[in-house]
Amino acid sequence: MSTLQDRLAAYPADALRGMRCGIEKEGLRVLPSGGLALTPHPLALGSALTHPLITTDYSESQLELITGAHRGVQQCLDELTEVHQFVHHTLKDSGELLWASSMPCGLPTDETIPLARYGSSNIGRAKSVYRMGLGHRYGRRMQTISGIHYNWSLPGVDSGQYFALIRNFRRHAFVLLYLFGASPALCPCFVQGREHRLQQMAGGNALYLPHATSLRMGRLGYQSEAQARLAVSYNGLQGYADSLHEALTQPYPAYESVGLRNPGGDYNQLGTSLLQIENEFYGSIRPKRSVRTGERPLHALRERGVEYVEVRLMDLDPFVPVGITAATMRLLDVFLLHCLLSDSPPDTPEEIAELQHNQHLTAERGREPGLRLQRNGHSLPLTDWGAELLAACAPLAAALDASHGSDDYGAALHAARALMTAPASTPSARVLDAIERQHGRNFADFARRQSIAARDLLLALPWSAGQQARYLALADESVAAQKAIEAADTLPFEAWREQYMAVAGLG
Numbered sequence: 001m002s003t004l005q006d007r008l009a010a011y012p013a014d015a016l017r018g019m020r021c022g023i024e025k026e027g028l029r030v031l032p033s034g035g036l037a038l039t040p041h042p043l044a045l046g047s048a049l050t051h052p053l054i055t056t057d058y059s060e061s062q063l064e065l066i067t068g069a070h071r072g073v074q075q076c077l078d079e080l081t082e083v084h085q086f087v088h089h090t091l092k093d094s095g096e097l098l099w100a101s102s103m104p105c106g107l108p109t110d111e112t113i114p115l116a117r118y119g120s121s122n123i124g125r126a127k128s129v130y131r132m133g134l135g136h137r138y139g140r141r142m143q144t145i146s147g148i149h150y151n152w153s154l155p156g157v158d159s160g161q162y163f164a165l166i167r168n169f170r171r172h173a174f175v176l177l178y179l180f181g182a183s184p185a186l187c188p189c190f191v192q193g194r195e196h197r198l199q200q201m202a203g204g205n206a207l208y209l210p211h212a213t214s215l216r217m218g219r220l221g222y223q224s225e226a227q228a229r230l231a232v233s234y235n236g237l238q239g240y241a242d243s244l245h246e247a248l249t250q251p252y253p254a255y256e257s258v259g260l261r262n263p264g265g266d267y268n269q270l271g272t273s274l275l276q277i278e279n280e281f282y283g284s285i286r287p288k289r290s291v292r293t294g295e296r297p298l299h300a301l302r303e304r305g306v307e308y309v310e311v312r313l314m315d316l317d318p319f320v321p322v323g324i325t326a327a328t329m330r331l332l333d334v335f336l337l338h339c340l341l342s343d344s345p346p347d348t349p350e351e352i353a354e355l356q357h358n359q360h361l362t363a364e365r366g367r368e369p370g371l372r373l374q375r376n377g378h379s380l381p382l383t384d385w386g387a388e389l390l391a392a393c394a395p396l397a398a399a400l401d402a403s404h405g406s407d408d409y410g411a412a413l414h415a416a417r418a419l420m421t422a423p424a425s426t427p428s429a430r431v432l433d434a435i436e437r438q439h440g441r442n443f444a445d446f447a448r449r450q451s452i453a454a455r456d457l458l459l460a461l462p463w464s465a466g467q468q469a470r471y472l473a474l475a476d477e478s479v480a481a482q483k484a485i486e487a488a489d490t491l492p493f494e495a496w497r498e499q500y501m502a503v504a505g506l507g
Helices: 003-009 013-017 073-091 122-138 159-172 174-180 237-249 253-258 297-304 326-341 349-365 382-392 394-404 408-420 427-438 443-460 465-488 493-501
Strands: 020-030 054-056 062-066 148-153 285-288 308-314 372-375 378-381
Touching (some): 003 394, 013 394, 020 073, 054 073, 073 465, 122 253, 148 326, 159 237, 159 285, 159 308, 159 326, 174 308, 174 326, 174 349, 372 382, 378 382
Antiparallel strands (some): 148 308, 285 308, 372 378
């Protein structure tokens, strides 16, 4: 038996059935015309601060829909679908849509993009100040990019094993970018005033790269030159925590020049270190631990270890009403299990640089015939390496099917293996083909029509009075919870900010 099969055999079926997944899905609210909706977060959706399923991300115009942690892919997808249905039933009178693409709609000037607001409590104000800081540091346009985060855990896995998984995920993430990347083009407004290497679609209104898979995960997406200097190691919890601790506590000259407050006394950012808070650290995957009220995420990780991982590189699939399919989720389960059970040597600074090179290359040129990536200083074709990895996943898919009494995982893996040799069938290729053939080479028209189709399909699904009442009750409860938080505050905001940002709080 191979080492991988030995490790797989050590997991009983009931442990595999205990695998849990959850989704956080971002999406812009847009006008029927395709422009960004500048209206406040709809009151009927509840409080963005306290609602367990519906909040906002960077902008008041950017919804984030959240599921619980589920033991089955279908249950998770069913909840995600139901939350989407409620949102669309709420928005339908205004005519607003949920944007179906990861790359944003028509955007106003940078300073006009509205920051998310969370009320008058100290924690609510801090969330808005943090977003103000992100705007100063990276620009508001970049923050309007949307994606899907896939949260995953398995019983009995400790922090060291989760970090081994993370190292392998980072090594092999190019497979997911190739298979599921769906942002090869964008609206020219997104890069207005910025240098870029995108091509103009002849006679159209779209910028693209012909073999791109995910511009969202390339140099134009969630990237930061400042953070590129962070030498974050994933060789264990202590090293990772120490790296983040330094980034959260050491002043950074460029952000010191922005200042904590502007001349009028309003806050520019929460702090002047390289990272204001832990969530500012960009990465394709993160180790996570649920936090207690008022607790810093780094403190939670240090005290109680890794609870689950958050996969952050998945684009919205614009051909799917809720942005992701059950088959994609099952392939993620198989892929993450492979990352967990395979040998995972320590990373090195040289390998970390190699992995960043591979990510950018796959994001921008992933479907290019003959494209080669770097592995341990050697060059090999992306498709050969990808096929090798997916072939190694076969026994894992079989084990998951056996534990669930299905053939769904094997079918998802079979489809992925077929896609590895059929680049024209990948979501990124299909997006470019649809823009060119069906939408006059206009990115915004493509994404707007996909958004309308998604809305119409979700509104056509059964929706009961009981479901509506349950979600309205959740909204009312969240508004009451926000008011209670506001009423309980006793400290002035600056005193609260200093306390929350104190080094001691990081553990």
